[in-house]
Amino acid sequence: xxxxxxxxxxxxxxxxxxxxPEDTDxxxxxxxxxxxxxxxxxANGEPVNGKNLGQRLNSLAFQKSEELxxxxxxxxxxxxxxxxxxxxDPDALSCAWTYQLIVQQYDIKCEIIYAGTLSHQENxxxxxxxxxxxxxxxxxxxxxxxxxxxxxxxxxxxQGTTSQLMTAVKQAxxxxxxxxxxxxxxxxxxxxxxxxxxxxxxxxxIFTQYLQSGLLSLDSSIGQHVKCATALMHGLRSDTNRxxxxxxxxxxxxxxxxxxxxxxxLNAILQANRSKRVMDVIERSLKNRIVQNNFSIAGVxxxxxxxxxxxxxxxxxxxxxxxxxxxxxxxxxxxxxxxEVVIGSLRTAKLTLDPDEFIKEAFGQxxxxxxFGGGRTxxxxxxxxxxxxxGSNENSAYAKLKWEVYDSQIxxxxxxxxxxxxxxxxxx
Numbered sequence: 001x002x003x004x005x006x007x008x009x010x011x012x013x014x015x016x017x018x019x020x021p022e023d024t025d026x027x028x029x030x031x032x033x034x035x036x037x038x039x040x041x042x043a044n045g046e047p048v049n050g051k052n053l054g055q056r057l058n059s060l061a062f063q064k065s066e067e068l069x070x071x072x073x074x075x076x077x078x079x080x081x082x083x084x085x086x087x088x089d090p091d092a093l094s095c096a097w098t099y100q101l102i103v104q105q106y107d108i109k110c111e112i113i114y115a116g117t118l119s120h121q122e123n124x125x126x127x128x129x130x131x132x133x134x135x136x137x138x139x140x141x142x143x144x145x146x147x148x149x150x151x152x153x154x155x156x157x158x159q160g161t162t163s164q165l166m167t168a169v170k171q172a173x174x175x176x177x178x179x180x181x182x183x184x185x186x187x188x189x190x191x192x193x194x195x196x197x198x199x200x201x202x203x204x205x206i207f208t209q210y211l212q213s214g215l216l217s218l219d220s221s222i223g224q225h226v227k228c229a230t231a232l233m234h235g236l237r238s239d240t241n242r243x244x245x246x247x248x249x250x251x252x253x254x255x256x257x258x259x260x261x262x263x264x265x266l267n268a269i270l271q272a273n274r275s276k277r278v279m280d281v282i283e284r285s286l287k288n289r290i291v292q293n294n295f296s297i298a299g300v301x302x303x304x305x306x307x308x309x310x311x312x313x314x315x316x317x318x319x320x321x322x323x324x325x326x327x328x329x330x331x332x333x334x335x336x337x338x339x340e341v342v343i344g345s346l347r348t349a350k351l352t353l354d355p356d357e358f359i360k361e362a363f364g365q366x367x368x369x370x371x372f373g374g375g376r377t378x379x380x381x382x383x384x385x386x387x388x389x390x391g392s393n394e395n396s397a398y399a400k401l402k403w404e405v406y407d408s409q410i411x412x413x414x415x416x417x418x419x420x421x422x423x424x425x426x427x428x
Contacts, residue, residue, distance in 0.1 A: 086116030092157035094231035120309035202239035208253035229260035281310035355380030
């Protein structure tokens with residue numbers, strides 16, 4: 001693809017097509033600086049012209065779309081794995097589905113997989129109501145799979161550090177073909193294609209730009225396209241806090257998706273009710289919270305693996321309290337194999353607080369250099385494996401003692417940043 005030589009790399013430009021006869025009203029802002037969009041070749045080598053009147057994409061978006069297209073051409077007729085984080089959110093799920101639709105044009109078959117579970121009611125509703133083709137591969141399922149059938153893997157909305165599946169994938173020597181994410185770079189990746197843009201608020205924005213550039217032409221008469229566009233709108237909305245933290249590129253992506261998504265379907269997803277167990281965790285966080293310097297910190301004890309997403313929902317609730325600008329909620333999550341991990345979520349309304357820096361400073365990194373957590377604008381999270389201390393919770397006294405130790409340790413590390421002049425551990 002040859003970019004317009006009159007444009008500097010830092011400049012944005014418009015995508016233009018011929019308007020349809022019924023398009024008599026044209027937004028003057030949309031045509032303030034019309035340039036012709038470079039065409040991307042399709043899977044059969046023919047040019048693809050996007051129908052994107054008035055939508056601006058920057059040169060980086062076009063460059064990455066071209067690179068991805070070339071990568072897909074090199075892997076036609078293969079079978080791939082799209083690996084999501086253990087607990088995928090709407091941003092990850094919708095982007096993986098979009099990727100699957102794009103690569104079908106290149107006769108690439110891919111399976112969207114995750115190792116954890118869907119516990120947030122909106123995620124469950126998203127998958128059920130749209131038919132989103134994501135599969136849960138537990139350790140038992142993984143044992144029954146022949147990984148030699150796959151010629152590559154793709155990481156979407158993660159960089160491999162939040163998926164239990166990566167160990168098996170590496171052992172099977174499945175090459176990493178693509179990493180597409182909007183989080184901060186976490187490690188050097190030996191991948192054919194890399195598109196990591198921390199300045200973009202949602203991976204859904206990146207994938208919408210792929211659509212705008214012509215990698216896939218959405219058709220509002222195709223039900224699967226409408227449902228995928230709805231999923232992308234949900235992912236974008238979710239990761240930008242209902243667009244309140246969106247930047248120009250995110251708004252442009254939302255404007256493009258508005259032509260295709262189903263508003264009633266999205267509303268049905270958003271209206272999904274919280275379960276009783278989620279409400280119980282929120283109640284626990286209210287009872288256990290301590291508030292210092294406008295920080296609300298709560299430990300909620302032990303949770304089942306299936307209830308993990310109750311933690312960020314509790315943090316969302318606590319940060320809405322008067323005189324609280326930041327909330328941190330954490331608990332010990334255990335699965336059916338008795339593996340345990342401390343899971344925590346941070347939500348903040350304080351503009352000067354960087355969740356990524358705060359969490360990394362509070363909890364540091366393991367002996368391999370991997371940070372226990374990180375974040376983005378307004379939100380963050382952390383996961384701390386418990387190692388050999390996992391399990392043995394049949395003895396309630398021991399389980400209680402173990403929780404008290406972790407509860408105190410997590411609070412100590414947080415309060416050192418909240419109240420750096422004080423001793424965070426006080427004897428009663």
